[in-house]
Amino acid sequence: MSLSPARTRYLILGAHLEPADAAVEGVTVLSAPPLHLSAMPYDGDLGASDQATVLRASALRRQLIGREIFVAFRYGFSVSDEQEARGKVSERLTVWQNLLIKHRGSVEMTLRTTGVTSPRPGRHEFTSGGDYLRALFERRKNSTIEPDFKIAVEERFKPLASDSRWIDREDGAREMVMLIARARLAEAQTRGSGLKRDFPDIPFLLSGPWPLEVFADESR
Numbered sequence: 001m002s003l004s005p006a007r008t009r010y011l012i013l014g015a016h017l018e019p020a021d022a023a024v025e026g027v028t029v030l031s032a033p034p035l036h037l038s039a040m041p042y043d044g045d046l047g048a049s050d051q052a053t054v055l056r057a058s059a060l061r062r063q064l065i066g067r068e069i070f071v072a073f074r075y076g077f078s079v080s081d082e083q084e085a086r087g088k089v090s091e092r093l094t095v096w097q098n099l100l101i102k103h104r105g106s107v108e109m110t111l112r113t114t115g116v117t118s119p120r121p122g123r124h125e126f127t128s129g130g131d132y133l134r135a136l137f138e139r140r141k142n143s144t145i146e147p148d149f150k151i152a153v154e155e156r157f158k159p160l161a162s163d164s165r166w167i168d169r170e171d172g173a174r175e176m177v178m179l180i181a182r183a184r185l186a187e188a189q190t191r192g193s194g195l196k197r198d199f200p201d202i203p204f205l206l207s208g209p210w211p212l213e214v215f216a217d218e219s220r
Contacts, residue, residue, distance in 0.1 A: 010039035014070035017100040021068040030082040072211040109208030
């Protein structure tokens with residue numbers, strides 16, 4: 001795709017330790033010493049929300065994580081040139097460099113489950129739609145994971161992970177986010193299949209590999 005220089009902007013996809021980690025066709029590598037930024041050129045007149053742009057960025061992210069771990073940027077982070085990119089990320093570069101060195105060879109994986117909730121409230125119990133929606137939110141927020149399932153998840157996946165943590169999502173879902181060596185991804189999938197066999201009535205989704213997102217901030 002040919003873009004007019006005057007209209008070209010760059011979506012920043014990730015921060016990488018080595019330039020070769022971002023050497024994917026369709027990616028422009030911007031220098032931000034000591035790191036390298038993967039950037040996707042797009043038509044600024046169309047905007048980052050254009051469907052074709054969104055799909056292309058998603059495909060490039062999958063190719064990038066197929067090569068090596070990187071720090072992921074929230075979608076929509078865009079710049080006009082390399083200088084602007086450096087200015088926006090300069091304060092985090094040393095932190096990211098340390099994380100990328102520490103976790104090189106690993107990826108994030110997530111195991112997401114909706115948990116077990118109390119009975120769904122009836123609409124007739126509320127005088128307004130707003131009250132009903134707030135009750136639904138509280139129901140999801142106070143959901144709990146079935147204890148035996150949580151124990152099984154931790155017993156199967158913590159030994160694979162160099163680090164892990166449970167994350168509470170606003171929609172009531174719970175996620176165990178893990179850092180797993182790339183060489184053990186197949187083993188993680190096998191353990192996920194075994195978990196599904198042993199807990200057929202509990203919905204969950206094991207997904208990955210992902211770049212550094214949850215573990216991109218280890219300051220806490």
